[in-house]
Amino acid sequence: MAKLVINQKLVGNIDELISICPFGAMENKNGELAINAACKMCKLCVKKGPKGAVEYVEEETAAIDKSLWKGIAVYVDHIDGAIHPVTYELIGKAKELAAKINHPVYAIMMGSKIKEESKELLHYPVYKVFLYDNKELDRFKIEPYTAVLEDFVKKQMPTAILMGATPVGRQLAPRLAARVKTGLTADCTILDINENTDLVQIRPAFGGNIMAQILTPNHRPQMATVRYKVMDAPRRSTDISGEIIECEIEQEKLASKIEVLDIIAKEKEQFIEAAEVLVVAGRGVKKEEDLALLKELADLLGGSLACTRPIMEAGWMEAKCQVGLSGRTVRPKLIITAGVSGSVQFAAGMNNSEHIIAINKDENAPIFKTAHYGLVGDLYEIIPELISQIKAGKGQWDNLPTNA
Amino acid sequence: MKILVCIKQVPDSNKVEVDPVTGVLKRNGVESKMNPYDLYAIETALRIREEMGGSITVMTMGPGQAAGVIREAFAMGADEGVLISDRKFGGADVLATSYTLSQGIKLLGDFDLILCGKQTTDGDTAQVGPEVSECLGIPSVSNVCKIIELKQDAITVEMDMTHDIEIAKVQFPCLLCVDKDIFMPRLPSFLKKQATKDREIRVISLEQLEDKDEKHYGLNGSPTQVQRIFPPESNAHREQWSGSGTELGKRLYQTLLDLKFV
Ligand SMILES: Cc1cc2nc3c(=O)[nH]c(=O)nc-3n(C[C@H](O)[C@H](O)[C@H](O)COP(=O)(O)OP(=O)(O)OC[C@H]3O[C@@H](n4cnc5c(N)ncnc54)[C@H](O)[C@@H]3O)c2cc1C
Ligand SMILES: Nc1ncnc2c1ncn2[C@@H]1O[C@H](COP(=O)(O)O)[C@@H](O)[C@H]1O
Numbered sequence: 001m002a003k004l005v006i007n008q009k010l011v012g013n014i015d016e017l018i019s020i021c022p023f024g025a026m027e028n029k030n031g032e033l034a035i036n037a038a039c040k041m042c043k044l045c046v047k048k049g050p051k052g053a054v055e056y057v058e059e060e061t062a063a064i065d066k067s068l069w070k071g072i073a074v075y076v077d078h079i080d081g082a083i084h085p086v087t088y089e090l091i092g093k094a095k096e097l098a099a100k101i102n103h104p105v106y107a108i109m110m111g112s113k114i115k116e117e118s119k120e121l122l123h124y125p126v127y128k129v130f131l132y133d134n135k136e137l138d139r140f141k142i143e144p145y146t147a148v149l150e151d152f153v154k155k156q157m158p159t160a161i162l163m164g165a166t167p168v169g170r171q172l173a174p175r176l177a178a179r180v181k182t183g184l185t186a187d188c189t190i191l192d193i194n195e196n197t198d199l200v201q202i203r204p205a206f207g208g209n210i211m212a213q214i215l216t217p218n219h220r221p222q223m224a225t226v227r228y229k230v231m232d233a234p235r236r237s238t239d240i241s242g243e244i245i246e247c248e249i250e251q252e253k254l255a256s257k258i259e260v261l262d263i264i265a266k267e268k269e270q271f272i273e274a275a276e277v278l279v280v281a282g283r284g285v286k287k288e289e290d291l292a293l294l295k296e297l298a299d300l301l302g303g304s305l306a307c308t309r310p311i312m313e314a315g316w317m318e319a320k321c322q323v324g325l326s327g328r329t330v331r332p333k334l335i336i337t338a339g340v341s342g343s344v345q346f347a348a349g350m351n352n353s354e355h356i357i358a359i360n361k362d363e364n365a366p367i368f369k370t371a372h373y374g375l376v377g378d379l380y381e382i383i384p385e386l387i388s389q390i391k392a393g394k395g396q397w398d399n400l401p402t403n404a
Numbered sequence: 405m406k407i408l409v410c411i412k413q414v415p416d417s418n419k420v421e422v423d424p425v426t427g428v429l430k431r432n433g434v435e436s437k438m439n440p441y442d443l444y445a446i447e448t449a450l451r452i453r454e455e456m457g458g459s460i461t462v463m464t465m466g467p468g469q470a471a472g473v474i475r476e477a478f479a480m481g482a483d484e485g486v487l488i489s490d491r492k493f494g495g496a497d498v499l500a501t502s503y504t505l506s507q508g509i510k511l512l513g514d515f516d517l518i519l520c521g522k523q524t525t526d527g528d529t530a531q532v533g534p535e536v537s538e539c540l541g542i543p544s545v546s547n548v549c550k551i552i553e554l555k556q557d558a559i560t561v562e563m564d565m566t567h568d569i570e571i572a573k574v575q576f577p578c579l580l581c582v583d584k585d586i587f588m589p590r591l592p593s594f595l596k597k598q599a600t601k602d603r604e605i606r607v608i609s610l611e612q613l614e615d616k617d618e619k620h621y622g623l624n625g626s627p628t629q630v631q632r633i634f635p636p637e638s639n640a641h642r643e644q645w646s647g648s649g650t651e652l653g654k655r656l657y658q659t660l661l662d663l664k665f666v
Contacts, residue, residue, distance in 0.1 A: 002623055002624060025467070025494070035491060035494070036467050036468065036491060037466065037467035037468065037489045037490060037491050037493060037494060038466070038467035038469075038494070039491065039494030039495060040494060040495050041494055041495025041622070041623040042495075042630070079567070079568075139570070140570075141572075142534070142537075142543055142544055142545070143543060146538070166566070167546070167547050167563070167564065167565045167566055168565070170530055170531075170534075170546060171534050171544070171545075171546045171547075172534075173531070174498065174502075174529075174531035174532075174533075174534035174535045174538070175534045175535070175537070175538045175544070177498070177499065177531075177535065178499060178502060178503075178534070178535040178538035178539055179538055181499065181627070182499070182627050183497065183498075183499065183626070183627030183628035184498060184499075184529075184531060184628070185628060186498075186528070186529035186530065186531055187528075187529075200631075201628075204636065205528070205633070206415075206526065209635075209636075210633050210634065210635060210636070211633065211634050211635070211636050212630050212632075212633050213630070213631045213632050213633070213634070214628050214629065214630055214631065215628070215629050215631050216627050216628050216629070217629060218627070219627035256543065257542075257543040257574060257575040257578070258543050258545065258572050258573070258574050258575075259572065259573045259574075260570055260571070260572050261560065261571045261572065261573055262570075262571040263568050263569070263570050263571070264568055264569045264571070265567065265568045266566075266567055266568055266569060277665065300666075301660075301665055301666065333665075334660075334663070334665050344636065347636075348636075355663060357656065357659075359652075363644070363646070368642065368644055369642070371642060372641055372642055372643070373642075373643050373645070373656075373659060374642060374643065374644040374645065375644075375645050375646075375652045375656060376644060376645065376646040377646065377647070377648075377649050377652045378649055380649075381648070381649020381650065381652075381653070382649050382652045382653045382656065383653070384653070385649060385650050385652075385653025385654065385657075386653040386656050386657055386660075388653075389653060389654060389657035390657060390660075390666050393657070393661070393666055
């Protein structure tokens with residue numbers, strides 16, 4: 001049990017201490033300092049206030065036996081056996097973490113008639129794939145899926161479970177965390193592990209303006225979700241290793257109050273997340289018609305056109321084309337931003353891209369802190385020149401004799 | 405139909421920064437507002453009440469001033485408001501928040517439908533809704549982008565799964581997390597605001613909850629702990645070029661050629 005205790009005598013200037021609290025949780029009550037319900041227990045008042053004025057008092061809680069929990073598990077996200085690539089990215093990360101603490105890597109996959117498909121996981125490889133193949137698990141439904149994960153946790157006792165921040169992972173992970181009463185950190189961008197098996201989870205907070213490092217020191221399993229394209233996918237090996245373990249679960253645990261009536265595939269469209277090359281239009285683009293210029297560049301590079309929020313809000317492009325915190329996270333091989341200032345909310349959605357090129361008239365634009373190549377200049381001059389260069393270059397190749 | 409909507413008060417702006425030297429959060433004013441995503445949940449509740457009749461209760465856990473968002477919900481048309489507030493709830497992570505909300509909900513009685521927003525702009529986890537449903541032992545569906553059919557005992561909704569749309573029929577009682585754009589939220593009405601300005605807001609503290617064990621709430625009930633906060637790092641390698649548009653265009657072409665993109 002932990003609490004904050006105020007030593008009124010040591011407070012000194014009350015208003016100074018009040019101003020330290022970023023949450024407005026301290027108030028002056030008839031000359032005495034008081035903490036109200038807005039307190040987030042960030043302990044800044046303890047660290048930054050006058051010494052001893054606010055004390056953090058902790059009573060010992062019984063420590064759990066961490067050695068009983070072994071293995072890093074990855075939830076296999078899939079639709080009808082087609083495995084979502086975030087799964088492989090997480091397996092890659094899990095292997096790296098597991099190597100540090102000498103633990104095995106597990107995969108847990110559930111569905112109906114997916115035995116064949118689960119074998120694909122052995123190419124990455126994992127130590128064991130726990131497979132729950134049941135016709136009730138045909139479609140994602142929250143209750144039976146949670147029951148299966150709970151069954152897995154109780155039997156295998158993994159120290160950590162990583163899940164993709166997909167529509168399924170984002171519902172299933174919290175449901176499981178609440179069931180087994182453990183911590184869950186959403187949308188981690190960096191994961192590491194301490195020798196004592198504590199998972200170090202780093203995620204953006206306050207809309208990406210700050211990063212928070214989070215631990216789950218006295219609960220197991222530790223749970224984290226990670227968005228697609230944040231971690232590196234390992235290479236697929238042609239060999240296989242590891243084994244598939246078929247698991248059983250009691251039929252009554254698979255009941256659900258949800259009935260999936262239909263699944264309608266959305267129109268096949270090019271998702272910006274899937275593009276290897278992206279050209280991003282920002283507010284530096286003056287008119288809707290001018291998007292055609294950037295689209296032409298994207299086409300020449302075999303990529304897609306994306307945008308910042310103001311362009312989406314203007315109705316020039318669809319919400320699904322918006323990069324950033326409230327849009328999509330992208331990680332293409334090449335991203336060229338044109339007329340984008342580079343706000344933190346935007347950068348949070350693209351700063352893991354392999355090559356970042358920024359075009360902006362303002363040499364002090366924050367995007368230049370993110371870009372590998374920053375071009376200080378007018379997009380309306382640079383891009384037409386680039387397009388004509390590419391076209392000329394393509395021409396050269398086309399004109400070469402076929403035996404060259 | 406008894407409907408409950410979970411709403412939260414959030415800082416009006418995300419413009420907080422960490423002082424890289426002291427590690428202190430620099431706050432530029434602490435104006436607050438309703439979590440924008442919760443407006444969609446309130447609007448959904450209002451539409452359902454229009455069709456099915458019944459009542460709407462809004463609930464928020466937070467400090468005293470969070471009552472402001474309840475007043476705003478009244479001005480949109482909500483019937484009752486509950487504030488769950490206690491210093492012992494401070495420092496709550498997702499698990500402790502969800503548990504506290506579920507305790508509050510149990511105290512109020514049975515609801516047919518509980519609605520949550522997609523996510524908050526401060527916590528930004530989208531986890532509280534599903535965790536509340538688990539604590540209450542009821543089914544839940546997230547990413548609800550459309551209501552297809554409303555019946556006395558069940559609701560049929562569309563769940564947005566990125567690549568496809570799943571149509572699911574869920575029995576009451578259940579919890580739904582609604583997406584932005586399910587309905588356009590209405591503006592608060594001045595007349596309703598006037599009419600409800602004296603309406604009582606029920607305040608619930610720890611002593612009233614069924615589970616009074618302090619260990620389950622606030623920082624003590626939170627498995628996750630924030631170790632430190634720090635500013636995001638900017639990319640190490642960078643080059644900045646200047647010159648005429650033509651020069652820069654040519655140079656960029658050469659770089660793309662070197663990187664094998666053309
Ligand atoms: C909670 C929250 C979430 C958000 N999420 C997102 C998000 O997901 N994605 C997002 O994009 N934004 C997001 N935003 C908004 C974000 O803060 C910025 O407002 C936005 O990214 C700015 O877009 P921009 O760079 O296109 O426009 P501006 O900031 O207006 O920048 C335009 C830039 O173009 C340059 N320019 C102008 N003319 C030219 C020219 N001819 N040639 C070259 N350069 C030129 C200017 O120098 C300027 O730097 C969010 C904000 C909040 C509060
Ligand atoms: N303190 C709170 N009080 C009431 N509802 C909340 C609270 N925190 C979160 N919620 C609800 O849970 C949703 C998701 O929040 P979050 O998990 O913080 O992104 C919000 O849109 C609200 O509906």
